[in-house]
Amino acid sequence: xxxxxxxxxxxxxxxxxxxxxxxxxxxxxxxxxxxxxxxxxxxxxxxxxxxxxxxxxxxxxxxxxxxxxxxxxxxxxxxxxxxxxxxxxxxxxxxxxxxxxxxxxxxxxxxxxxxxxxxxxxxxxxxxxxxxxxxxxxxxxxxxxxxxxxxxxxxxxxxxxxxxxxxxxxxxxxxxxxxxxxxxxxxxxxxxxxxxxxxxxxxxxxxxxxxxxxxxxxxxxxxxxxxxxxxxxxxxxxxxxxxxxxxxxxxxxxxxxxxxxxxxxxxxxxxxxxxxxxxxxxxxxxxxxxxxxxxxxxxxxxxxxxxxxxxxxxxxxxxxxxxxxxxxxxxxxxxxxxxxxxxxxxxxxxxxxxxxxxxxxxxxxxxxxxxxxxxxxxxxxxxxxxxxxxxxxxxxxxxxxxxxxxxxxxxxxxxxxxxxxxxxxxxxxxxxxxxxxxxxxxxxxxxxxxxxxxxxxxxxxxxxxxxxxxxxxxxxxxxxxxxxxxxx
Amino acid sequence: xxxxxxxxxxxxxxxxxxxxxxxxxxxxxxxxxxxxxxxxxxxxxxxxxxxxxxxxxxxxxxxxxxxxxxxxxxxxxxxxxxxxxxxxxxxxxxxxxxxxxxxxxxxxxxxxxxxxxxxxxxxxxxxxxxxxxxxxxxxxxxxxxxxxxxxxxxxxxxxxxxxxxxxxxxxxxxxxxxxxxxxxxxxxxxxxxxxxxxxxxxxxxxxxxxxxxxxxxxxxxxxxxxxxxxxxxxxxxxxxxxxxxxxxxxxxxxxxxxxxxxxxxxxxxxxxxxxxxxxxxxxxxxxxxxxxxxxxxxxxxxxxxxxxxxxxxxxxxxxxxxxxxxxxxxxxxxxxxxxxxxxxxxxxxxxxxxxxxxxxxxxxxxxxxxxxxxxxxxxxxxxxxxxxxxxxxxxxxxxxxxxxxxxxxxxxxxxxxxxxxxxxxxx
Numbered sequence: 001x002x003x004x005x006x007x008x009x010x011x012x013x014x015x016x017x018x019x020x021x022x023x024x025x026x027x028x029x030x031x032x033x034x035x036x037x038x039x040x041x042x043x044x045x046x047x048x049x050x051x052x053x054x055x056x057x058x059x060x061x062x063x064x065x066x067x068x069x070x071x072x073x074x075x076x077x078x079x080x081x082x083x084x085x086x087x088x089x090x091x092x093x094x095x096x097x098x099x100x101x102x103x104x105x106x107x108x109x110x111x112x113x114x115x116x117x118x119x120x121x122x123x124x125x126x127x128x129x130x131x132x133x134x135x136x137x138x139x140x141x142x143x144x145x146x147x148x149x150x151x152x153x154x155x156x157x158x159x160x161x162x163x164x165x166x167x168x169x170x171x172x173x174x175x176x177x178x179x180x181x182x183x184x185x186x187x188x189x190x191x192x193x194x195x196x197x198x199x200x201x202x203x204x205x206x207x208x209x210x211x212x213x214x215x216x217x218x219x220x221x222x223x224x225x226x227x228x229x230x231x232x233x234x235x236x237x238x239x240x241x242x243x244x245x246x247x248x249x250x251x252x253x254x255x256x257x258x259x260x261x262x263x264x265x266x267x268x269x270x271x272x273x274x275x276x277x278x279x280x281x282x283x284x285x286x287x288x289x290x291x292x293x294x295x296x297x298x299x300x301x302x303x304x305x306x307x308x309x310x311x312x313x314x315x316x317x318x319x320x321x322x323x324x325x326x327x328x329x330x331x332x333x334x335x336x337x338x339x340x341x342x343x344x345x346x347x348x349x350x351x352x353x354x355x356x357x358x359x360x361x362x363x364x365x366x367x368x369x370x371x372x373x374x375x376x377x378x379x380x381x382x383x384x385x386x387x388x389x390x391x392x393x394x395x396x397x398x399x400x401x402x403x404x405x406x407x408x409x410x411x412x413x414x415x416x417x418x419x420x421x422x423x424x425x426x427x428x429x430x431x432x433x434x435x436x437x438x439x440x441x442x443x444x445x446x447x448x449x450x451x452x453x454x455x456x457x458x459x460x461x462x463x464x465x466x467x468x469x470x471x472x473x474x475x476x477x478x479x480x481x482x483x484x485x486x487x488x
Numbered sequence: 489x490x491x492x493x494x495x496x497x498x499x500x501x502x503x504x505x506x507x508x509x510x511x512x513x514x515x516x517x518x519x520x521x522x523x524x525x526x527x528x529x530x531x532x533x534x535x536x537x538x539x540x541x542x543x544x545x546x547x548x549x550x551x552x553x554x555x556x557x558x559x560x561x562x563x564x565x566x567x568x569x570x571x572x573x574x575x576x577x578x579x580x581x582x583x584x585x586x587x588x589x590x591x592x593x594x595x596x597x598x599x600x601x602x603x604x605x606x607x608x609x610x611x612x613x614x615x616x617x618x619x620x621x622x623x624x625x626x627x628x629x630x631x632x633x634x635x636x637x638x639x640x641x642x643x644x645x646x647x648x649x650x651x652x653x654x655x656x657x658x659x660x661x662x663x664x665x666x667x668x669x670x671x672x673x674x675x676x677x678x679x680x681x682x683x684x685x686x687x688x689x690x691x692x693x694x695x696x697x698x699x700x701x702x703x704x705x706x707x708x709x710x711x712x713x714x715x716x717x718x719x720x721x722x723x724x725x726x727x728x729x730x731x732x733x734x735x736x737x738x739x740x741x742x743x744x745x746x747x748x749x750x751x752x753x754x755x756x757x758x759x760x761x762x763x764x765x766x767x768x769x770x771x772x773x774x775x776x777x778x779x780x781x782x783x784x785x786x787x788x789x790x791x792x793x794x795x796x797x798x799x800x801x802x803x804x805x806x807x808x809x810x811x812x813x814x815x816x817x818x819x820x821x822x823x824x825x826x827x828x829x830x831x832x833x834x835x836x837x838x839x840x841x842x843x844x845x846x847x848x849x850x851x852x853x854x855x856x857x858x859x860x861x862x863x864x865x866x867x868x869x870x871x872x873x874x875x876x877x878x879x880x881x882x883x884x885x886x887x888x889x890x891x892x893x894x895x896x897x898x899x900x901x902x903x904x905x906x907x908x909x910x911x912x913x914x915x
Binding site: 075078080082084085086087088177180181 | 771774777778779780781782785786817818821822
């Protein structure tokens with residue numbers, strides 16, 4: 001084992017990891033296909049470190065946006081943000097896709113109080129089916145929409161926002177008042193926000209150098225701040241910053257992101273394991289697997305290296321996951337007895353101080369028992385994955401009861417789950433994703449693989465509207481015919 | 489009889505002075521009062537109370553004590569707990585101390601309440617300490633502003649105890665107030681507590697129901713005043729507490745409602761009606777704000793408004809949990825300025841919003857109107873019922889009144905050239 005680690009550190013050395021980390025933190029245009037830096041760490045910096053882009057100091061600009069955000073958040077949480085009839089806002093709908101959706105949803109879902117001051121909801125998908133059912137539940141007089149989109153041209157979000165605007169006007173709001181009192185825009189494009197109708201004082205800004213999947217630390221985190229309060233949002237940033245400092249300064253032998261990444265490299269490139277499962281043993285983290293699915297696979301699902309050549313080795317594994325105890329009743333069968341080996345990340349808090357808030361002693365005891373039960377299951381699963389039959393005193397004789405074992409897993413324990421530790425946990429995965437990319441010589445900060453589908457969809461939409469399906473492949477043409485109601 | 493009364497708010501002082509005026513020897517111990525409190529602070533809020541207290545002190549029947557004298561006072565026969573609803577912990581601590589100090593048969597009376605079952609809990613504490621003291625519940629039905637007359641001419645006297653000696657002692661003590669007809673009703677301690685709370689809850693439901701109707705009436709061009717007259721003629725309903733307006737408030741009433749909710753919750757019950765009534769009330773407390781917001785198209789930051797009345801009801805200086813505070817907070821948050829008049833509560837206002845740059849206190853109602861965009865009314869003080877409308881009109885920028893208490897006749901207001909916005913008047 002120690003030799004393996006030494007070999008992996010040597011690999012990191014050979015791939016110039018230290019240089020890459022410094023380039024990342026000092027704002028080099030490390031995202032070379034888009035000629036941009038990736039400076040999400042600056043969004044959570046606790047002091048000015050002098051980083052500049054195009055001669056402009058970044059830290060003061062970030063602080064200005066945080067302060068502008070704080071003003072809006074304070075007004076909303078104080079019950080003094082008013083809808084078009086003067087009623088205080090009670091519900092906020094976050095409208096965004098990808099990072100603008102998953103980040104806020106993950107954090108709020110994990111940490112919101114049971115009786116929140118302001119209720120948070122989410123709309124992302126373009127189809128409108130969820131939009132209609134959500135709007136049915138909400139009061140137009142007391143609902144505020146956060147329109148979050150880096151470009152402010154994302155078709156999914158534009159479509160949802162337009163529906164929300166129509167809904168407000170259907171209940172008697174004038175267009176001007178609906179826009180002024182019921183929409184906050186969060187974007188890297190001020191002109192686009194203005195053009196859509198967001199009033200200037202309700203526009204929050206972030207920057208080109210913030211990637212969508214790294215954006216929850218920016219003003220995209222507005223919904224988090226509204227739901228949890230500005231203090232908690234700042235603790236989230238502080239926790240992530242603590243991980244940044246650790247990543248940049250700790251020796252590799254103690255460096256969590258580095259070790260987590262190198263273990264992926266070992267499993268992927270040396271053991272040939274294709275899958276990685278994210279398995280939190282705390283249901284508050286139920287959205288973490290989806291969040292990390294995007295973070296890791298959108299970053300490292302690449303096959304062209306930094307020099308523009310096709311890589312000759314495997315890169316990102318297939319990542320998925322589920323709350324561990326639920327997954328035990330779903331895909332753990334495959335983990336233990338399938339033909340594909342899977343590397344697992346188990347995640348759990350050591351302490352559950354939230355249980356102490358429970359007033360009833362018997363309920364408290366029952367909840368503590370449940371926490372112990374979850375931890376016992378986590379340990380049992382990681383142990384059985386490693387040992388297989390050897391975990392038993394007497395190995396089974398029936399072939400169908402045989403466990404091969406010899407599967408790798410990593411267990412991450414948090415002191416407790418709070419805004420600080422969740423910030424650190426997310427930042428840990430961001431940096432491990434970066435380290436993997438450095439080893440694989442790929443750019444983790446672009447996502448050209450999602451563009452072509454969007455382009456073709458525009459062409460397809462025209463075809464669906466006009467009924468002209470010429471030039472499409474046979475399968476698509478047949479489906480278009482079915483959609484148009486004509487016999488195939 | 490020797491009576492000790494614990495508390496500093498108006499129920500304690502009115503009870504103390506009134507019982508002293510019947511010849512009892514009364515000592516008031518204002519336990520847990522705010523720092524630097526003097527009895528004049530409380531008496532000032534209640535018409536006639538200062539004179540009553542003064543007279544009884546001069547007659548030598550009313551005395552004040554402090555916590556150091558507790559062991560001496562414990563020898564008295566009757567102890568009346570008259571804390572505020574917010575002082576539940578202080579009351580419980582006092583009972584713990586008294587339990588070890590009572591040596592003779594003693595009557596411990598709870599006059600203000602801290603949840604259903606509190607009296608039973610006190611009785612248990614006394615028994616556990618080996619005390620022979622008996623607990624009786626005597627819920628007070630005084631409302632601020634009219635407390636003295638309500639104490640001396642009660643609609644009913646409810647005594648909650650299972651003990652015959654306690655019943656006869658209370659009957660004897662309250663004889664001067666029970667002469668015309670016997671209105672003393674005896675029940676179990678918890679029933680007495682629940683009665684008081686149920687009354688308050690029904691009042692809250694009634695007002696919120698009327699407010700909900702008033703808002704519907706406003707949408708449909710119906711005058712809620714006509715509807716109110718019609719409803720009141722039904723003998724099953726009657727005319728009281730049917731006035732729509734800018735919501736209810738006040739520290740004791742709201743604390744009682746909170747106590748009802750927590751009593752339900754302690755029993756594992758989820759109350760449905762009261763939370764709904766409270767939600768309606770929250771909206772209603774801001775009804776004038778909503779009207780202003782819509783009328784001025786959300787542009788309030790450049791405006792000054794005259795505001796008449798901030799106490800939670802007339803004849804009191806108390807502003808805690810008053811509807812007016814919700815309106816003031818909302819207007820301040822939008823950047824509006826306020827010129828405020830209240831016959832009694834301006835000093836409370838200055839404490840609540842010390843040196844606020846957007847607030848000016850005015851000595852007369854007319855001063856408040858000078859240069860204001862419109863006049864807002866939040867408390868139905870008698871002073872405001874028949875003002876000099878010409879004087880108002882001459883001072884306001886525009887003859888426009890937003891009335892949260894429906895003081896005036898809309899037709900008349902129109903005749904004399906005012907734009908008049910009331911609650912549910914539908915015109």
